Amino acid sequence: METIRNKVAESGIITLDLANYILKDADVAAFDIKPFLFREMILKEKDYRAALQAFDWTVFTDKYVAVFCSADAIVPVWAYMLAASYLQPVAKSVYFGTPEQNIQYHLLQSINEIDTAEYADKRVVIKGCGDISVPDAGYVAVTHKLLPVVKSLMYGEPCSTVPVYKKRL
DSSP states (O other), rough: OOOOOOOOHHHEEEEEEEGGSSOOGEEEEEEEEESSBBBTTBBHHHHHHHHHHEEEEEEEOOOOOEEEOSSSSOHHHHHHHHHHHTTTTTSSEEEOHHHHHHHHHHHHHHTTTOOOGGGOOEEEEEEEEOOOOHHHHHHHHHHHHTTOSSEEEEEEEEEEEEEEEEEOO
């Protein structure tokens, strides 16, 4: 009887799962300025300062906080700065934008920090499906990062890939 061989395991393909670079939902928090606006339209400085001072900022301890305003209102820049000044002592990081933009920003930062040496002249598959949604910007960024060093770059799973790039000899 012939031994069953796992050709995928023998192929030397490295799988890179971008989901490993995504912030966990539990680590991301949102600070929306909308509830602090008068009639969800106008920011009154005195009321805003008092509300921020009375706010329990500990809910943001060790979180990646996205500061934004979901109302269609004109919010002065200093209002975001003031919120950031309260968040700075407790939050892991403070980002201006929506939680989704915050996640994408941190994903791109993490991809930028990838050590490309371990992928040099290797066949790499960027995992394309999973339980965690990865922003499309992550796939573009990792392609840009790895293309100069990899032997080939693919998308999908090692058993079923879409070729993206192959180094010409």
